[in-house]
Amino acid sequence: MAGTAVKLRKLGEEARATPQGRRKLEEDLLIGDVTDSIAALLEATGVKQRGLAERLGVTEGRVSQILSGTGNLTLRTLGAVGWALGVHIGLRATPMADRRNTPAASDPAIPDWVLGDGGTAASNSHYVPSRLHTDTHLALRWQGQPVVSVAVPSDTRALVS
Amino acid sequence: MLRALAGSNIAGWLEEIGGDARIRLFARARNLDSHLAVGALGKVEIVVGKVVQGGDPAVWEFRGTHRGARAPHLRMLGHFQRGVPPGGATFWAAHGLNKQNNKLRRADIHIARVVINRWLELR
Numbered sequence: 001m002a003g004t005a006v007k008l009r010k011l012g013e014e015a016r017a018t019p020q021g022r023r024k025l026e027e028d029l030l031i032g033d034v035t036d037s038i039a040a041l042l043e044a045t046g047v048k049q050r051g052l053a054e055r056l057g058v059t060e061g062r063v064s065q066i067l068s069g070t071g072n073l074t075l076r077t078l079g080a081v082g083w084a085l086g087v088h089i090g091l092r093a094t095p096m097a098d099r100r101n102t103p104a105a106s107d108p109a110i111p112d113w114v115l116g117d118g119g120t121a122a123s124n125s126h127y128v129p130s131r132l133h134t135d136t137h138l139a140l141r142w143q144g145q146p147v148v149s150v151a152v153p154s155d156t157r158a159l160v161s
Numbered sequence: 162m163l164r165a166l167a168g169s170n171i172a173g174w175l176e177e178i179g180g181d182a183r184i185r186l187f188a189r190a191r192n193l194d195s196h197l198a199v200g201a202l203g204k205v206e207i208v209v210g211k212v213v214q215g216g217d218p219a220v221w222e223f224r225g226t227h228r229g230a231r232a233p234h235l236r237m238l239g240h241f242q243r244g245v246p247p248g249g250a251t252f253w254a255a256h257g258l259n260k261q262n263n264k265l266r267r268a269d270i271h272i273a274r275v276v277i278n279r280w281l282e283l284r
Contacts, residue, residue, distance in 0.1 A: 011175070011183050011184075011186065011187040011190075012187055014180065014183060014184070014187075015183070015184045015187050015188075021180070021184055024181065024184050024185075025184050025187065025188055028184060028185050028188030028189075029188045029191055029192065031188075032188055032189055032191075032192035032208075032227075033192055033195065035227055036192055036196065036207050036208050039207045040207050043207065064229045065229070067227065067228065067229060068227045068228060068229030068230045069227045069230065070227075070229065070230050070231065
Protein backbone atom coordinates (compact mmCIF):
# COMPACT_ATOMS: atom_id res chain seq x y z
CA MET A 1 0.00 0.00 0.00
CA ALA A 2 1.46 3.32 -0.99
CA GLY A 3 1.07 6.48 1.01
CA THR A 4 -0.77 9.29 -0.64
CA ALA A 5 0.54 12.78 -0.99
CA VAL A 6 -2.42 14.05 -2.96
CA LYS A 7 -4.17 15.86 -0.14
CA LEU A 8 -0.96 17.40 1.02
CA ARG A 9 -0.20 18.73 -2.43
CA LYS A 10 -3.64 20.30 -2.34
CA LEU A 11 -2.62 22.06 0.85
CA GLY A 12 0.05 23.90 -1.05
CA GLU A 13 -2.30 24.77 -3.88
CA GLU A 14 -4.86 26.07 -1.42
CA ALA A 15 -2.30 28.19 0.39
CA ARG A 16 -1.20 29.80 -2.86
CA ALA A 17 -4.69 30.21 -4.31
CA THR A 18 -5.47 33.61 -2.79
CA PRO A 19 -3.40 36.64 -1.80
CA GLN A 20 -4.55 36.21 1.81
CA GLY A 21 -3.52 32.56 1.89
CA ARG A 22 -0.22 33.31 0.28
CA ARG A 23 0.51 36.07 2.75
CA LYS A 24 -0.36 33.87 5.72
CA LEU A 25 1.83 31.10 4.34
CA GLU A 26 4.84 33.39 4.06
CA GLU A 27 4.23 34.69 7.58
CA ASP A 28 3.92 31.19 9.00
CA LEU A 29 7.00 29.98 7.13
CA LEU A 30 9.14 32.76 8.57
CA ILE A 31 7.78 32.33 12.09
CA GLY A 32 8.47 28.60 11.90
CA ASP A 33 11.95 29.08 10.53
CA VAL A 34 12.92 31.64 13.17
CA THR A 35 11.48 29.78 16.13
CA ASP A 36 12.92 26.44 14.98
CA SER A 37 16.32 28.05 14.57
CA ILE A 38 16.24 29.54 18.07
CA ALA A 39 15.13 26.19 19.51
CA ALA A 40 17.96 24.47 17.65
CA LEU A 41 20.45 27.02 18.96
CA LEU A 42 19.30 26.40 22.51
CA GLU A 43 19.66 22.68 22.03
CA ALA A 44 23.06 22.98 20.39
CA THR A 45 24.43 25.28 23.07
CA GLY A 46 22.81 23.48 25.97
CA VAL A 47 21.21 26.69 27.15
CA LYS A 48 17.80 26.12 28.74
CA GLN A 49 14.84 28.43 28.34
CA ARG A 50 15.40 29.62 31.89
CA GLY A 51 19.03 30.36 31.11
CA LEU A 52 18.10 32.36 28.03
CA ALA A 53 15.54 34.28 30.07
CA GLU A 54 18.22 35.16 32.64
CA ARG A 55 20.65 36.27 29.96
CA LEU A 56 18.01 38.46 28.33
CA GLY A 57 16.61 39.74 31.60
CA VAL A 58 13.09 38.61 30.80
CA THR A 59 10.74 36.04 32.26
CA GLU A 60 10.82 32.41 31.24
CA GLY A 61 7.26 32.91 30.02
CA ARG A 62 8.49 35.53 27.57
CA VAL A 63 11.07 33.09 26.18
CA SER A 64 8.35 30.49 25.87
CA GLN A 65 6.29 33.02 23.93
CA ILE A 66 9.21 33.65 21.59
CA LEU A 67 9.71 29.95 20.97
CA SER A 68 6.03 29.32 20.38
CA GLY A 69 5.84 31.99 17.72
CA THR A 70 2.92 33.61 19.50
CA GLY A 71 4.73 36.53 21.05
CA ASN A 72 5.49 39.74 19.24
CA LEU A 73 9.06 39.01 18.25
CA THR A 74 10.70 42.23 17.15
CA LEU A 75 13.92 42.42 15.20
CA ARG A 76 15.51 44.00 18.27
CA THR A 77 14.48 41.03 20.39
CA LEU A 78 15.85 38.68 17.75
CA GLY A 79 19.14 40.56 17.80
CA ALA A 80 19.18 40.30 21.58
CA VAL A 81 18.62 36.54 21.38
CA GLY A 82 21.62 36.32 19.05
CA TRP A 83 23.65 38.39 21.50
CA ALA A 84 22.61 36.15 24.38
CA LEU A 85 23.65 33.01 22.51
CA GLY A 86 26.75 34.41 20.87
CA VAL A 87 25.56 34.16 17.28
CA HIS A 88 24.84 36.60 14.50
CA ILE A 89 21.29 36.15 13.28
CA GLY A 90 20.79 37.26 9.71
CA LEU A 91 18.05 37.37 7.14
CA ARG A 92 18.33 35.67 3.79
CA ALA A 93 15.92 36.47 0.98
CA THR A 94 15.17 33.70 -1.47
CA PRO A 95 13.13 34.45 -4.58
CA MET A 96 9.87 32.58 -4.91
CA ALA A 97 9.73 30.30 -7.89
CA ASP A 98 6.04 31.12 -8.15
CA ARG A 99 4.92 34.63 -7.20
CA ARG A 100 1.25 34.20 -8.01
CA ASN A 101 -1.05 36.00 -5.59
CA THR A 102 1.68 38.23 -4.30
CA PRO A 103 1.81 41.96 -5.11
CA ALA A 104 5.17 41.20 -6.74
CA ALA A 105 3.70 38.78 -9.28
CA SER A 106 4.74 40.85 -12.30
CA ASP A 107 7.83 42.51 -10.87
CA PRO A 108 11.13 41.88 -12.65
CA ALA A 109 13.32 39.11 -11.31
CA ILE A 110 15.27 40.03 -8.23
CA PRO A 111 18.97 40.33 -9.02
CA ASP A 112 21.14 37.71 -7.42
CA TRP A 113 23.44 40.24 -5.80
CA VAL A 114 20.56 41.29 -3.57
CA LEU A 115 20.10 37.70 -2.49
CA GLY A 116 23.68 37.24 -1.45
CA ASP A 117 24.27 33.98 -3.24
CA GLY A 118 27.68 34.89 -4.51
CA GLY A 119 26.53 36.89 -7.49
CA THR A 120 25.70 34.18 -9.98
CA ALA A 121 24.04 36.78 -12.18
CA ALA A 122 27.33 38.43 -12.88
CA SER A 123 26.41 38.93 -16.49
CA ASN A 124 23.50 41.14 -15.50
CA SER A 125 24.76 42.98 -12.47
CA HIS A 126 28.10 44.56 -11.85
CA TYR A 127 29.81 47.27 -9.92
CA VAL A 128 30.69 50.26 -12.03
CA PRO A 129 31.94 53.72 -11.12
CA SER A 130 28.95 55.95 -11.49
CA ARG A 131 28.87 58.49 -14.28
CA LEU A 132 26.16 60.33 -12.42
CA HIS A 133 28.21 61.02 -9.36
CA THR A 134 31.68 62.10 -8.51
CA ASP A 135 34.37 59.50 -8.44
CA THR A 136 34.00 59.23 -4.72
CA HIS A 137 30.76 57.35 -5.26
CA LEU A 138 30.09 53.92 -6.50
CA ALA A 139 26.87 52.98 -8.20
CA LEU A 140 25.56 49.47 -8.20
CA ARG A 141 23.71 49.02 -11.43
CA TRP A 142 21.21 46.45 -12.56
CA GLN A 143 20.86 46.02 -16.30
CA GLY A 144 22.32 49.43 -16.87
CA GLN A 145 20.12 51.24 -14.36
CA PRO A 146 21.59 52.63 -11.15
CA VAL A 147 20.10 50.83 -8.19
CA VAL A 148 22.22 51.76 -5.23
CA SER A 149 24.75 54.52 -4.86
CA VAL A 150 27.15 54.56 -1.96
CA ALA A 151 29.93 56.88 -0.94
CA VAL A 152 33.37 55.40 -1.27
CA PRO A 153 36.23 56.72 0.88
CA SER A 154 38.88 58.23 -1.33
CA ASP A 155 41.56 55.83 -0.16
CA THR A 156 39.60 52.87 -1.49
CA ARG A 157 38.98 54.30 -4.95
CA ALA A 158 41.83 52.36 -6.43
CA LEU A 159 40.17 49.11 -5.40
CA VAL A 160 37.00 49.77 -7.30
CA SER A 161 38.08 51.68 -10.36
CA MET B 162 8.52 15.46 2.93
CA LEU B 163 5.14 15.02 4.49
CA ARG B 164 2.90 12.29 3.16
CA ALA B 165 -0.32 10.73 4.39
CA LEU B 166 -0.69 6.98 4.74
CA ALA B 167 -3.58 5.34 2.95
CA GLY B 168 -6.08 4.17 5.54
CA SER B 169 -5.41 7.16 7.76
CA ASN B 170 -7.91 9.86 8.73
CA ILE B 171 -5.68 12.60 7.37
CA ALA B 172 -7.82 13.54 4.37
CA GLY B 173 -10.98 13.96 6.46
CA TRP B 174 -9.12 15.66 9.27
CA LEU B 175 -7.66 18.23 6.90
CA GLU B 176 -11.17 19.06 5.74
CA GLU B 177 -12.26 19.59 9.35
CA ILE B 178 -9.51 21.84 10.62
CA GLY B 179 -10.21 24.81 8.32
CA GLY B 180 -8.24 26.86 5.86
CA ASP B 181 -5.99 28.79 8.24
CA ALA B 182 -4.95 25.63 10.05
CA ARG B 183 -4.23 23.88 6.76
CA ILE B 184 -1.96 26.71 5.71
CA ARG B 185 -0.20 26.58 9.08
CA LEU B 186 0.28 22.85 8.71
CA PHE B 187 1.61 23.24 5.19
CA ALA B 188 4.05 25.89 6.42
CA ARG B 189 5.34 23.47 9.07
CA ALA B 190 5.79 20.80 6.42
CA ARG B 191 7.75 23.28 4.34
CA ASN B 192 9.86 24.21 7.38
CA LEU B 193 10.68 20.53 7.78
CA ASP B 194 11.65 20.22 4.12
CA SER B 195 13.85 23.29 4.38
CA HIS B 196 15.73 21.91 7.35
CA LEU B 197 16.17 18.52 5.72
CA ALA B 198 17.29 20.09 2.45
CA VAL B 199 20.21 21.82 4.11
CA GLY B 200 21.13 18.66 5.94
CA ALA B 201 19.99 19.89 9.32
CA LEU B 202 18.99 16.45 10.49
CA GLY B 203 19.90 17.43 14.01
CA LYS B 204 16.92 19.73 13.97
CA VAL B 205 14.43 17.09 12.92
CA GLU B 206 13.30 16.55 16.47
CA ILE B 207 12.73 20.25 16.85
CA VAL B 208 10.71 20.59 13.70
CA VAL B 209 8.89 17.25 13.66
CA GLY B 210 8.25 16.74 17.32
CA LYS B 211 9.13 13.69 19.31
CA VAL B 212 8.82 9.94 19.58
CA VAL B 213 5.64 9.22 21.51
CA GLN B 214 5.90 5.45 21.38
CA GLY B 215 9.04 3.43 20.88
CA GLY B 216 9.26 0.26 18.87
CA ASP B 217 10.06 -0.54 15.30
CA PRO B 218 9.05 1.74 13.84
CA ALA B 219 8.55 4.34 16.51
CA VAL B 220 5.46 6.52 16.45
CA TRP B 221 6.34 10.18 16.08
CA GLU B 222 4.33 13.29 16.78
CA PHE B 223 4.45 15.98 14.09
CA ARG B 224 3.71 19.41 15.50
CA GLY B 225 1.56 21.47 13.19
CA THR B 226 1.66 24.24 15.78
CA HIS B 227 4.53 25.13 18.04
CA ARG B 228 4.99 24.07 21.61
CA GLY B 229 3.48 26.67 23.87
CA ALA B 230 1.02 27.91 21.24
CA ARG B 231 -2.63 28.20 22.21
CA ALA B 232 -4.92 25.17 21.84
CA PRO B 233 -6.10 23.49 19.75
CA HIS B 234 -2.73 22.03 18.88
CA LEU B 235 -2.55 20.54 15.41
CA ARG B 236 -0.80 17.21 15.60
CA MET B 237 -0.19 14.28 13.32
CA LEU B 238 1.05 10.95 14.55
CA GLY B 239 3.00 8.79 12.18
CA HIS B 240 6.25 7.24 11.12
CA PHE B 241 9.32 9.36 10.47
CA GLN B 242 11.54 7.75 7.89
CA ARG B 243 15.05 9.10 8.05
CA GLY B 244 16.88 9.38 4.80
CA VAL B 245 19.30 11.35 2.78
CA PRO B 246 17.92 14.79 1.95
CA PRO B 247 16.36 16.26 -0.05
CA GLY B 248 13.97 13.48 -1.03
CA GLY B 249 14.71 10.68 1.34
CA ALA B 250 13.37 11.79 4.67
CA THR B 251 9.62 11.54 4.97
CA PHE B 252 7.04 11.89 7.69
CA TRP B 253 4.28 9.38 6.97
CA ALA B 254 1.17 10.76 8.67
CA ALA B 255 -1.10 8.06 10.10
CA HIS B 256 -3.48 9.98 12.33
CA GLY B 257 -4.43 13.64 12.62
CA LEU B 258 -5.83 15.18 15.77
CA ASN B 259 -6.45 18.45 17.56
CA LYS B 260 -5.00 18.33 21.04
CA GLN B 261 -6.74 20.52 23.58
CA ASN B 262 -3.99 20.23 26.18
CA ASN B 263 -0.49 18.84 26.49
CA LYS B 264 -1.60 15.27 26.98
CA LEU B 265 -1.70 12.83 24.14
CA ARG B 266 -4.35 10.12 24.43
CA ARG B 267 -3.23 6.50 24.28
CA ALA B 268 -6.16 5.81 21.96
CA ASP B 269 -4.75 8.19 19.36
CA ILE B 270 -1.32 6.57 19.54
CA HIS B 271 -2.95 3.16 19.17
CA ILE B 272 -4.82 4.25 16.03
CA ALA B 273 -1.59 5.56 14.52
CA ARG B 274 0.20 2.33 15.40
CA VAL B 275 -2.48 0.23 13.69
CA VAL B 276 -2.35 2.32 10.49
CA ILE B 277 1.46 2.23 10.40
CA ASN B 278 1.63 -1.52 10.98
CA ARG B 279 -0.98 -2.20 8.29
CA TRP B 280 0.98 -0.07 5.86
CA LEU B 281 4.21 -1.90 6.65
CA GLU B 282 2.57 -5.32 6.24
CA LEU B 283 1.16 -4.47 2.84
CA ARG B 284 4.15 -2.61 1.56
